[in-house]
Amino acid sequence: MILLIDAGNSRLKWACLQVKKLQPGGAVARSAAPTRDFASAWDALEAPEAVFVTSVAGEKFDKTLANWIKRKWKREPEFLATRAKGFGVTNAYREPERLGADRWLALIGAHDAWDGPVCIVDCGTAVTLDALRGDGSHEGGLIVPGLALMRDSLKERASGIDAISLNPEARTGLLATDTGNAIIAGSLYSLVALIERVVGDLSLEWKEPVQCLVTGGDAEQILPLLSVKAEHCPDLIFTGMAVIARQSGAAQPAARGREKDGHEMEYLSADPGQPAVARLVVSAHG
Structure with a gap:
């Protein structure tokens, strides 16, 4: 494991x-x-x-x-660190290491799991959007405050609402009839509008449909409000990590065999084209 x-x-x-x-x-x-x-x-x-x-x-x-x-x-x-290029993905950043490793891994995971162009939306403390072409070319992205940061900043900086209690679980429609729900709905629709605009603009610019992939802790709050076709991909970063683990050889099962003296050997897989490494397996039999 x-x-x-x-x-x-x-x-x-x-x-x-x-x-x-x-x-x-x-x-x-x-x-x-x-x-x-x-x-x-x-x-x-x-x-x-x-x-x-x-x-x-x-x-x-x-x-x-x-x-x-x-x-x-x-x-x-x-x-795991971000690279300029690897695992089928080319990083768009002029300074590749400045792209967060979590975003890099999500790009790798999306390229491995999906055909065609995608827009990856990670709804965490900050919300990031990354555009990836079908050939693995990362075209860049956007970063905006997440839901909690939006709401907290309003409470901290806007006069008269600092003492209002916010309940993110409260149900609200498009328009709210109290300040707390207005902040909650406003932050949700701000992100929804951004996501839909970016996906729509990418589809027009690239002249092909762009699939929206949504991940992160707040994804389930955003997804029901989106009118663009979107997929919930909660494990997208882990999908990218798994790609790297598999290609490193760490995820390869060991092959077992017996040497001439009867000792059982475990052959640990190496990189493709490299010889396997053998390890002695000692077991006690009653």
Whole structure:
């Protein structure tokens, strides 16, 4: 089993890759005590063969996570970084490393799973939109505040509404009849309008339909309001991580055989065209 970890600004998410098949994991809210978060998430998990991480949580958090993994499972996690080109995708950024690793992985996942052009919408603390052509060319993207940031900024900066309690679960139509619901509906429709305009403009510019793929923690609030055809892809980043894990050889099952002396050997897969590495497997028989 390979553990895939996505450390975001507010949540810690994970999935597992079992014999090339992506399995759902879980998510916990990040707290001020990250080691408690790690224990809550993974104390009962079997020891993984490898750990791949994407993180926007900062250097201090990443170091704490790496040390916990090494103590818990004696594994060195691989932190995935953005590249100028790889896995069928070409990064549009002039400084490729400035594109967030989570966005890079979502691009890889979308290119692997979908044919044709797509617009990837990640609805998290910030909302990002990335345009990807069918040939894997990333054309660039947009970043705007997410739902919570929009609402919080209004409460902090607009006079007279700082004391209003917001209930994001409240049902609201197009128009609200109180200030709290007006803020909630306004933030939702702001993002909906942006997404629909970008997808429509891309389709016109590229002269072909552009598929909208929506991921992130707030995706389920946005999706029902969209009039453009959209797919919910909650595991898009993990799909991209799985592509990298498979191509690294980490996700390849080991082949077993017997040497002439009768010892059982486990042949660990290597990169295509490279020789396999053999490891002795010792078992006790009663």
